[in-house]
Amino acid sequence: MAKSTIIAIAGASASGKSLFASTVYQELVAELGGERIAVLAEDAYYRDQAHLSFEQRTLTNYDHPAAFEHELLASHLQQLKAGNSVSMPQYCYKTHTRKAETITVHPAKVVLVEGILLLTDDKLRQQFNITVFMDTPLDVCLLRRIKRDMEDRGRSLGSITEQYENYVRPAFFEFINPSKQYADLVVTRGGKNEIAIDIIKTKIRQLLQE
Numbered sequence: 352m353a354k355s356t357i358i359a360i361a362g363a364s365a366s367g368k369s370l371f372a373s374t375v376y377q378e379l380v381a382e383l384g385g386e387r388i389a390v391l392a393e394d395a396y397y398r399d400q401a402h403l404s405f406e407q408r409t410l411t412n413y414d415h416p417a418a419f420e421h422e423l424l425a426s427h428l429q430q431l432k433a434g435n436s437v438s439m440p441q442y443c444y445k446t447h448t449r450k451a452e453t454i455t456v457h458p459a460k461v462v463l464v465e466g467i468l469l470l471t472d473d474k475l476r477q478q479f480n481i482t483v484f485m486d487t488p489l490d491v492c493l494l495r496r497i498k499r500d501m502e503d504r505g506r507s508l509g510s511i512t513e514q515y516e517n518y519v520r521p522a523f524f525e526f527i528n529p530s531k532q533y534a535d536l537v538v539t540r541g542g543k544n545e546i547a548i549d550i551i552k553t554k555i556r557q558l559l560q561e
């Protein structure tokens with residue numbers, strides 16, 4: 352396989368990273384077919400916590416780089432670039448650990464990867480060819496996170512606000528926002544910014560023709 356291009360999409364929790372990545376992916380798959388584009392999520396690389404009790408897992412700081420197995424993600428990106436398939440873990444936000452099953456990701460000409468702390472890690476940054484930062488106001492992110500976490504991740508309003516004050520907001524200022532400096536493209540207005548989606552799609556079409 353010809354050299355892969357890795358496109359990283361970073362930004363705050365609920366800033367629209369997954370929506371942006373999945374919109375680009377789905378629209379291009381509808382147009383070109385899926386075998387030359389792959390999508391990975393940094394969240395899939397949260398450390399396995401099967402050895403901890405549920406109570407212990409609720410105490411983890413999921414917004415700190417130490418919560419992620421970034422070495423495994425970096426090695427998977429390297430494997431994909433080398434033309435090998437990888438077994439991407441699957442993560443469950445309700446149990447706070449990995450599922451038993453993995454997903455096989457095949458090598459692709461373009462690999463999209465999205466996650467909060469991608470641009471904070473030097474080894475990961477070395478793998479990225481194009482970097483995008485979703486610059487959505489934090490109050491907008493919080494409102495979207497509350498709705499999503501209550502509807503999809505089985506959380507109470509109390510647990511969301513406590514986690515937000517203790518971990519999510521501090522990590523945004525300590526790690527996520529400073530990593531914006533590493534972005535090639537800063538996207539405002541979230542995962543539905545059609546011009547930004549179009550720019551990335553145009554770049555990917557160009558890469559697929561090379």
Ligand SMILES: Nc1ncnc2c1ncn2[C@@H]1O[C@H](COP(=O)(O)OP(=O)(O)O)[C@@H](O)[C@H]1O
Pocket residue numbers: 362363364365366367368369370371495496499540541542543544
């Ligand atoms: N521009 C937007 N307008 C309205 N809702 C949005 C927009 N961008 C994202 N959302 C919604 O906000 C929530 C969080 O978006 P998501 O893409 O999952 O964020 P992230 O992956 O950054 O955590 C989702 O329910 C998504 O549909």
Ligand SMILES: Nc1ccn([C@@H]2O[C@H](COP(=O)(O)O)[C@@H](O)[C@H]2O)c(=O)n1
Pocket residue numbers: 363364365368394397413414443444445446447448466467519
């Ligand atoms: N068990 C977990 C694991 C992660 N989180 C939160 O998820 C956020 C990152 O995912 P996004 O889709 O929002 O980018 C991060 O801010 C963690 O706080 C969690 O709540 N529980």
